[in-house]
Amino acid sequence: MNIREEMQKANRLIAQIGNFGLQLLWFILHLSVSTWYFLLDLAHVVESYFISSGLMKSYKALNLGKLRYLAIVVGSEEAYQTSKVIELLQWLEAIGVKHVCLYDMEGVLKRSKEAILEKMSNTTVFQEADENDKLLDQKHMMLEFASFSDGKEAVAKAANLLFAKYLTSNNSSEDQEGEIFTEPHLTEALRAVGSGGPEPDLLLVYGPVRCHQGFPAWRIRYTEIVHMGSLKSMRYGSLIKAIYKFTMVRQNYGK
Amino acid sequence: MKKDGRSRINWIFENFVTFLRRCTFRVLSVGPIPEHIAYIMDGNRRYAKKQNLIEGTGHRAGFLALMSMLKYCYEMGVRYVTIYAFSIDNFKRRPEEVQSLMDLMQEKIEGLMEEESIVNRYGVRVHFLGNLKLLSEPVRLAAERAMVATANNSKAVLSICVAYNSTNEIVHAVEKACEEKWEEISLLNASGSGYGLIGLECIEKDERENLIKLIDIEKHMYVSVAPDPDILIRTSGETRLSNFLLWQSAYCYLYSTPVLWPEIGFRHLLWAILNFQRNHFYLEKKRKQL
Numbered sequence: 001m002n003i004r005e006e007m008q009k010a011n012r013l014i015a016q017i018g019n020f021g022l023q024l025l026w027f028i029l030h031l032s033v034s035t036w037y038f039l040l041d042l043a044h045v046v047e048s049y050f051i052s053s054g055l056m057k058s059y060k061a062l063n064l065g066k067l068r069y070l071a072i073v074v075g076s077e078e079a080y081q082t083s084k085v086i087e088l089l090q091w092l093e094a095i096g097v098k099h100v101c102l103y104d105m106e107g108v109l110k111r112s113k114e115a116i117l118e119k120m121s122n123t124t125v126f127q128e129a130d131e132n133d134k135l136l137d138q139k140h141m142m143l144e145f146a147s148f149s150d151g152k153e154a155v156a157k158a159a160n161l162l163f164a165k166y167l168t169s170n171n172s173s174e175d176q177e178g179e180i181f182t183e184p185h186l187t188e189a190l191r192a193v194g195s196g197g198p199e200p201d202l203l204l205v206y207g208p209v210r211c212h213q214g215f216p217a218w219r220i221r222y223t224e225i226v227h228m229g230s231l232k233s234m235r236y237g238s239l240i241k242a243i244y245k246f247t248m249v250r251q252n253y254g255k
Numbered sequence: 256m257k258k259d260g261r262s263r264i265n266w267i268f269e270n271f272v273t274f275l276r277r278c279t280f281r282v283l284s285v286g287p288i289p290e291h292i293a294y295i296m297d298g299n300r301r302y303a304k305k306q307n308l309i310e311g312t313g314h315r316a317g318f319l320a321l322m323s324m325l326k327y328c329y330e331m332g333v334r335y336v337t338i339y340a341f342s343i344d345n346f347k348r349r350p351e352e353v354q355s356l357m358d359l360m361q362e363k364i365e366g367l368m369e370e371e372s373i374v375n376r377y378g379v380r381v382h383f384l385g386n387l388k389l390l391s392e393p394v395r396l397a398a399e400r401a402m403v404a405t406a407n408n409s410k411a412v413l414s415i416c417v418a419y420n421s422t423n424e425i426v427h428a429v430e431k432a433c434e435e436k437w438e439e440i441s442l443l444n445a446s447g448s449g450y451g452l453i454g455l456e457c458i459e460k461d462e463r464e465n466l467i468k469l470i471d472i473e474k475h476m477y478v479s480v481a482p483d484p485d486i487l488i489r490t491s492g493e494t495r496l497s498n499f500l501l502w503q504s505a506y507c508y509l510y511s512t513p514v515l516w517p518e519i520g521f522r523h524l525l526w527a528i529l530n531f532q533r534n535h536f537y538l539e540k541k542r543k544q545l
Contacts, residue, residue, distance in 0.1 A: 211508055217505075
């Protein structure tokens with residue numbers, strides 16, 4: 001009995017040492033990854049400095065023709081730093097971006113809408129009616145504010161609109177099923193419930209991880225998603241680089 | 256004799272590599288392992304061009320890469336894998352290209368049902384997700400046969416998205432939710448307890464706007480056979496989602512790697528998982544918030 005107990009104890013000890021060894025290896029692995037990211041970050045800071053000081057000529061002339069609509073996703077904790085958001089918007093205005101959508105999951109930015117608009121002169125809030133107003137395009141920057149409720153919940157509301165149509169068509173015994181549930185109809189229904197903004201060309205994610213955090217799914221079909229790091233360490237040079245890289249992208253749209 | 260020696264060295268080398276890989280998995284398992292990984296297999300045509308191969312061979316090389324990646328995922332314990340095989344937008348390509356892709360797909364689907372295929376080795380249940388009515392008859396039949404043949408496998412799940420588009424999926428889910436609600440109301444009406452709901456006259460305005468709930472739509476999504484993805488890997492350096500899993504990727508780590516799909520290997524998966532583990536805590540927190 002004693003020998004068996006001793007053997008079991010020995011087994012358990014070996015297993016524990018083995019586990020500890022694995023955990024140590026895992027920790028070392030992640031430490032190396034973190035070191036790598038730290039060095040990468042340093043390189044980015046240097047690069048960003050060179051770009052903002054205008055030393056890199058290729059970034060000087062940005063062709064903004066392709067960038068009609070820019071969206072920014074901010075982590076909700078960082079969205080409370082309204083001053084940083086305003087600074088970012090001022091940089092975008094300086095670069096010449098005309099339409100910006102600000103998104104954060106909880107709607108913090110929506111609540112700070114007044115504060116942001118106050119500090120930003122020459123900006124208006126995006127409304128459906130203004131879409132065709134060319135005059136506004138030239139002088140003002142149009143801002144849109146979105147949150148999680150403009151994504152999945154908006155689709156549910158739009159579904160209810162389509163359901164009402166479906167009921168009426170069923171009642172009048174016309175076979176219109178194929179014509180009610182189509183993509184253009186859902187787009188229209190989304191617009192009717194107030195969540196029908198245009199599709200962004202570029203989405204910048206300011207947060208710890210590259211994740212769009214529930215940005216309205218209907219609008220990001222072909223959007224380029226770029227991770228910019230956290231909001232508090234945002235850099236002008238990185239912004240320029242992200243926009244420049246976007247202008248170099250070529251899309252096939254599936255073809 | 257020489258050939259024997261060389262093949263023996265190859266065998267030893269392969270087994271050594273497998274051993275190293277298993278060790279790496281053991282170490283990785285100390286941290287969280289993703290439950291669901293999704294792949295956008297981009298770059299097959301560019302690979303064929305780069306290697307000066309005939310057009311179409313890139314996709315075959317891509318298929319081999321897919322088999323290795325699936326093997327690594329299932330070995331590591333990832334239960335759900337979803338791949339973007341063919342988009343509705345891809346139907347816009349030249350008809351010969353579409354036809355050769357369909358032929359390749361049919362060939363590979365039939366291969367999956369054989370005994371020694373990866374599907375049977377790892378107990379994988381296969382689903383084909385998308386608007387299958389858009390596929391040609393032989394491919395659709397092969398897909399349905401594969402789904403039936405693997406219906407009893409329960410260790411892992413492979414979801415192959417063909418003729419799939421996220422926007423199409425959302426519209427389809429809304430349509431099915433509406434049809435289901437209609438049937439529910441019809442039944443209530445038939446049993447006399449509907450109070451004329453069909454006419455919509457007697458319901459309060461608020462109730463009318465809330466007949467279809469989010470949960471009704473979500474259960475009709477094609478991809479509801481799996482939980483939301485934890486990592487979405489796109490190869491060949493593109494940073495967009497191209498209408499893939501837009502709805503389900505709200506809290507998903509989007510990993511983009513510049514390597515072309517046929518060249519993807521274990522080290523890319525390793526890097527994706529390490530990054531996932533670094534950010535897992537933050538993403539879980541976000542997921543629980545809403």
